[in-house]
Amino acid sequence: MDYQTLKLRLIGFSTYSILLMLISCSEDFLDIVAEDRIDKTSFYESDKELVNAINGVYAKQRIVFNHYGTYYLQDSRSDNAALNQQDQPERVQSDVFQELTNNQEMLISWSQLYDVINHANAIIANTKNVEGDQELVNRIVGEAKFLRAYTYFQIVTTWGDVPLRLLPSEDFDNVTVPTSSSSEVYNQIRIDLNEAISVLPENYIGGKGFEIGRVTKYAALTLLGKLELQIGNNEAAETALRQVIGRYRLLSDYADIYAAGNNNTAESIFEISFEPAGNTGFFLPNYFIPIDETQRLGIPAGGNADQILQFYPTQSLIDEFEINDLRADATFGIAVADNDPYVSKFKDLGAASQGHDVNIAVLRYADVLLSLSEAIGESSEGYELINQVRRRGFGFDPEMVNESVDINFTTPGSFNDKLLHERRVEFAFEHQRWSDLKRLLNPEEVVQLMKEQLFQQEGKDFEISTTDLLFPIPLLEIQISDGAVTQNPGY
Template identity: 30%
Template sequence: MRRYNKSYIQRIAGYVIAAGLLTTAAGCGKSFLDVPPQGQQPGEQFWKNQSDATKAVNAMYANLHEWRQVGFATIAIESIGSDDAEKGSTPADASFFNKYDDFSVTATEGQIQDFWKGQYQEINFCNQVLDNVPGISMDENLKARYLAEAKFIRAYAYFRLVRAYGDVPLRLKVPKDASEYNLARTAKAEVWAAIEKDLNDAAGVLPPSYGPTDIGRATKGAVLALHAKVAMYQKKWSDVLNFSNQVMAMGYSLFPNYEKLFRIPNENSSESVFEIQCQRIPGNADASNSQYSQIQGVRGIVGGGWGFNVPTPDLVNAYEPGDPRKEGTIIFRGTTTAEGDAIPAIGDNPMYNYKSYVPFGLFVAGYNEGADQNFRVLRYADVLLMNAEAANELGNSSQALQSLNAVRKRARGSNPNILPDVTATDQATLRKAIWQERRVELAMENDRFFDVIRQGRGAEVFGPKGFQAGRNELWPVPQTEIDISGGKLTQNPGY
């Protein structure tokens, strides 16, 4: 039975935390989360007690499903550039996505700006908690936990920024006045170090799990898994192995059915390490949910989605014969889903993202179909594959094979005739097998583009799409931010 226990992070209860851009004095545009506050609490009366601290932390979590966090900007920056996804929808609708697909995007395109804004807005929520909660008289254990949660989420936001843009301004405090708004870009090595410090601090405080009323908050497992990923991007293989080994000892397990893993009733399952929580709240159609699934939902049905971010034929061909993950990742036009929904046989898109799909029977009039659909950030299969990659890079093929084949075993299920165990022990051969497994296991989950980049294969894999080595490893810094900074911010090479 579905547990409706997530509303604590869906309500920004009666007050507003200012969420400016932080690197400059620019404001934020309107989004689906920008709703008129009811019973707004004056700022000068805030940050007084434990209730205020709780409201601030809840707002920090609620902002994670805001439009700039999981909407068009996320799809543009974290998905469309890969060989797994393309624009979708109708040819004329949101044609700017094509610029990300063929790498012709410039620094003035709106999603470049929105992704930047979204992450710094989230960082500002975190910084306000970290600056103000220490001075509140409240339960000290809860205070420590709130601060650790803020450090984890700040680390997550900076992780998204640094892999997208490289050097970015490092803002670890709320600016006191206008003189502190304008920061130059910080070398990415220093940004990575700040992320690691936040994660080290949080890991020493956060619990491995919570009771039912706090499901969705950051746990120690989430911190360690993100730290493993941060280390992987820096090729710190001993750290990747260490952190992933710790997560593997914490009781997570692979959910038996790959396709069902992504359905609403199985959110926060044994495989979930961190999910952004979304829930339909009656009377709060705008601010209570994410539009991530609506953006990618099946077009041409009553109450359906917009059909963006669709799988490519290249992804279809990437799966081994009989791999159930293909049918668990891709909805093909003219088929019937496992949940019994008939997909129109004609339309603009031959395929849709099954992982963001919501069964038609769960649509609620007046709400988008993704109102109750969580956004998966970290799951245990990713941890196992990070562990496999690190073990292989460190010369431990036995452990690498064990972790890799655990993922394949879940996908294989009860069919012994598909997805045989990988047996190669040659490091280069096994490395390719792990990379391939990451592609098919994590397809359409916003990792493929950055995986290929960190592997040094951008030109090889994305060259036919227009990728240029020395330029397209990073997205451009928003021109608006450079202009507002008076040139203090600089542009990435080639833009």
Template identity: 25%
Template sequence: MKKIALFLLILSGIITSCKKFLDTKPTDFIVPEQYYNTEQQLNEALAGVYSSLTTVATYGLQQNFYLVGTTDESYYKLSTTSPHPLYYNITPAEPRTSNTWNDLYKGIDRANYLLANINKPAMDEQRRNAIKGEALFLRAYMYYLLVTQWGDVPLLLTPTVDGRQVNNPATPAKDIYNQVYNDMKTAKDLVNDYTTNGTPVHVSKTAVEAMLARVCLKMAGEPLLDVAKYTDARAWADSVIQSHVHSLNPDYKQIFINENADQFDNAYKEVLWEIDFYGNNIGALQAGGRWSIYMGVRNTDKDIGYSYGYQGATGYLYKLYSAGDLRRDWAISPYNFLGNSGTTKVLVVPTDAYSRNEGKWRREYETVLPRNTEFSPTNYPIIRYSDVLLMFAEADNEINGPTARSFDALNMVRRRGFGLSVTTPAVSVSVVKDITLSATGNTGYLKTVATIPVTLSGGGGTGASATASVSTTTGKVTAIAISNPGLGYTSIPTVTVGTPWQPNTSYPAGTQVFNGNNLYTVATTGSSTTTAPTQTSGTSDPNLTGIGFTYAGAKATGTASIATATVDLNGLSQAAFRTAIRDERARELCFEGIRKFDLIRWGIFIPQMKMIEADMNANLPASLKYAVREYTNVSEKDKLFPIPTLELSLNSALQQNPLWK
């Protein structure tokens, strides 16, 4: 990433002179004729192409959030009447979409310059080919982003050497998809393998194959409906699987903790390709991203990690997860920060899914200090191995109906979601589903303590744990959330809220303990005797109980429920398997910028969005009702963005997308 940032300074000087300057030899900037002469300069130019995907208009913020963030899994958690892509109420003059268009074409032009000059320096041919392959792939990927979001766009495959040549007609989307496919296929044989690269920052052979599978699935769906591409998608995904280079990290949450900490998982290599951000933008190197600050849990505390908390989870997504699926409470944060400022976490009432935020990337795991309020070193995953498995299963099902291999690929992803071995068949799991507070009791808890421990015992299972949240205004327990559902429960376990009184134990003043159904607050620091407090008013006699225990109220109690969830899916019909894959992609890949593209290629984008509209009208809390507008506004034209107004004014050969005229 340091090389990429350095090259941005160099690249800013690589410009094309106008005619009146042709007789003037530049002395303060680099022109293309003076560059690309050494292997180092080729690598710096390649870093510049990669950096095109780190701008605010691309994966620095807009491409993975503003342009694709409102779907059936997530919504924009900001009340505004201003035009915004996430509200589906923009015009062709919308600056955010225009900026993304412009930055993608800038990146394409950088790639074209590099490819046009790739043979200039004398160097090792294998290293030259790797640079060529990466540049070819990156250009293809940027065209993939353009064609999937704007449809027919100009296809430029040579450098922009004359600023007057601006009238470039749009190329039909089908031809662009074919160019993307062919360029990626060529790049696959030129780039290095993952082991040679050593990290997922540079694209590798398997990363290219994985992206080829994604491109083929898109071509098989809307708008092309080239169903023959399912065969190619299956083959490319299978090639990644058969390479045995990549595997699933057994701990789902660790994937995203690693990206927060700017660490690469070279043990499992689950992330095949990710966008690399670096540092905290304090000092000369400005290479951080902004996206994780917009997508996290709202918090105004800069030390734990400032976040706007603009991405909310839908109730639909929340309900897709079965009891015991550990991914739910990692992807959808089960807590908010107290007062939105500080390190104290307050549990969200489990039934109110819409009040939760995206929680995959949590700024408290960042290791670069001090944490910047606007920039983060968190890396962004473009494609993961779990996606490859699900793409293989989807393509295999469309070609053959569900087979043993497609079931196995799907089930591996599901097993990891439940915290099980991915290679061991698992019919079902019995877990603690939730805990319901009793209607009686529940008074006198300290308003300064946001959470208290909960223990579960018995029931024949292991591993279940929970936490209770205390209101800072009423001093009552308001919710009990399962932090780990455990495994193997055959009967309902006993729920214990808080800390029980113990004999001969040292207690600090202010500690709260219970004995029976009574809650007590320790009056002064000291040790208990073997005599427990039992009074229901006042303070116990220290001569009897060792220290004074002041009666605080009635202890909160709760009752657990257990559930059995299906893990391995087998015996489904082709149609049922298709639905299972679509649901699993939401559970596994939510908030990773893929869902909108999936819904469109499946031909269900508008129906799904209108289904969410109805669900929101019925279930949104009053304070969030503004979000319904996002789903009311969406229509067929929103499958593509409008061609930017400025681009149309400069390029007379280009026409506006039909539904945007």
């Protein structure tokens, strides 16, 4: 290794450490102090140590979802949300497909995601000699494999071909991993999920190490179904998703999904947990809601002081909701002071400085129903699965036929059009839309849709190509790899 390469690696890891220190926090059930550096991994000695270690991985995952970078990489990239183009250029480039390879917001998200993976890898690699309840040890390894799989799913759908790190980074010599193809990454996700399914429980009974909200067998099956859909294996997706049918149910009121304190409901399959009492509440709603609106609503936590919110719903999303669809009022609000729309989905009227008491349901039963419909394709059963979600959205019993809202073969539009519409209004701001567009439309259709969206949003044309459907690999990652990591086409 030459001096220049070593220097770049040292600079790179220093940068990663600083970025992670700036955004790290800790919590319980995560009652663990998060580590903000690449550590010299030691072997775990007891099942109790392993419980603390897996709690740390959950805590790392929470950091990812409590940073606005997740919205820059997903929702604002799509036609659901916009970023204020008068804000700092680097923070808003992703909205208009103009981000550079050295974009620091993108690098922070990349670093956070790989930090989750590194801590999961440490558990998976160092459990051979752990003493104690071996069933518990195996379960914790299954949790780590799910969390690694879910994080790689976020990474591969965002960046495509990426480094596939399966061992913990113990020092500067073993951290450089070359680019793997997206198919290799997807295959590893499948391996991790199948191994997790074999050891994870169906549910938890509560108590230390067995808290409700941990990863279950059905969470792994749901993600496996989504993985197979993403790569076009509809038959395999159907097999996985059918095993989840009937294990959960839709809540009767859509607004209850994200009602403050209403966590781990009958609809929720896996959530990112936040806990204001432990100073680890969900802080992003403060970023979404104008400060004068929080004052009007009586939310103690304050709000966004900008005249134009940095992140806000697009008009095309607002227009997508049908008349009498109750999901609209549960998704966005209109600020009384200036009549501008804002994201209201995750607000907690009692939120104070510790953040909002709202979890993010990254896997929920409505997704299973709509994903299974997608896997089956246009059919009577496929439409019935969509209609169950629609009925609840309009305030009706999901199980009862309702001609006023049900759709079928004769409803205008292709099956994909109808599915995309339902997924858009059901999962707005839940980090689904960008992957949905890339999966259910061809690349040229996505480019054209986004060009039209950005013209409506900004009043001018933007250059977008099919290579822009993947983000660039962060420049620093390429530099410190000494050429082992390659850049995506078009950058």
